[in-house]
Amino acid sequence: MNPIEFKVAQIRAGVSKEDIASALNINITTVYRKINGESDFTLSELRKLKEMLRLTKEDVDRIFFSEELAETQAV
Numbered sequence: 192m193n194p195i196e197f198k199v200a201q202i203r204a205g206v207s208k209e210d211i212a213s214a215l216n217i218n219i220t221t222v223y224r225k226i227n228g229e230s231d232f233t234l235s236e237l238r239k240l241k242e243m244l245r246l247t248k249e250d251v252d253r254i255f256f257s258e259e260l261a262e263t264q265a266v
Contacts, residue, residue, distance in 0.1 A: 192228045196254040204244040214243055 201208070208226075212219045215236050224230050232240065232255065241251055 192226065193254050193257055194226050197226055200244045200246060200250060200254060206243060211243070214239055
């Protein structure tokens with residue numbers, strides 16, 4: 192999870208963290224934990240975020256998976 196890239200996408204879409212919490216039907220604290228990498232977004236949450244933040248597949252990969260992909264490729 193890349194929190195900086197997430198924030199950029201969030202600002203571009205004009206969506207608040209409260210909006211995200213409401214759309215995902217989760218607590219705002221949970222949103223912060225997920226953004227900070229303390230827990231992961233579920234697949235259904237990622238689908239909603241992709242639509243809500245108007246993300247491309249490449250955006251999703253860069254924001255949510257770039258770190259994990261880099262780690263698996265290094266092995």
